Amino acid sequence: MADRLTGFPTPTFTDLHAQAQANYASRLETNPQLRRGVAPVMALVDAQLAAGEYSYLDWIAAQTLPLFAEGANLDAWGRMFDVPRKAPTRATGTATLTGNDDAPIAEGAALTFSDGTAYTVTGSATVVGGVATVALQADEG
Numbered sequence: 596m597a598d599r600l601t602g603f604p605t606p607t608f609t610d611l612h613a614q615a616q617a618n619y620a621s622r623l624e625t626n627p628q629l630r631r632g633v634a635p636v637m638a639l640v641d642a643q644l645a646a647g648e649y650s651y652l653d654w655i656a657a658q659t660l661p662l663f664a665e666g667a668n669l670d671a672w673g674r675m676f677d678v679p680r681k682a683p684t685r686a687t688g689t690a691t692l693t694g695n696d697d698a699p700i701a702e703g704a705a706l707t708f709s710d711g712t713a714y715t716v717t718g719s720a721t722v723v724g725g726v727a728t729v730a731l732q733a734d735e736g
Contacts, residue, residue: 605649612642686733687717694722700729 606614615638623634657663661672673680692700704716714731721727 605653606645608642608646611645612638615639615641615645685735688731689728690714690731691726691728692720692722693726696722696725698722698727700727705734706731 616635618641619634619638658665658668661669664672670680690706692706694700698721700716700720700722702716702719706714706716708714713734715734716729717732718730720729
């Protein structure tokens with residue numbers, strides 16, 4: 596599998612494990628498939644370590660471009676171009692609700708829409724003509 600940035604082919608864990616088993620088999624002149632031997636465990640650990648190193652190198656490569664950078668590295672890219680990160684804010688907006696005439700919608704009421712997003716009403720309203728428009732703020736940013 597090729598790395599998303601460099602195009603360098605990153606071996607899969609299965610390939611790394613097979614390579615480690617072959618290395619131990621050739622150097623120790625033993626069968627790494629033996630159940631009670633140390634070589635199969637060492638080959639597994641070597642493959643896990645190598646997979647972790649490849650993953651870390653992939654992450655390091657991602658930090659070299661602002662598009663893929665994250666956390667402190669993204670902040671550093673912003674400072675380089677004099678574009679500081681904005682503080683997170685919760686989404687706000689309005690929604691039109693339906694109901695019985697003269698039904699109150701209290702400020703602070705919790706609403707959950709069919710897609711699972713939760714909002715809090717930030718201004719009270721009353722249903723008139725079967726509809727009411729209320730101001731909302733997202734519960735999660």
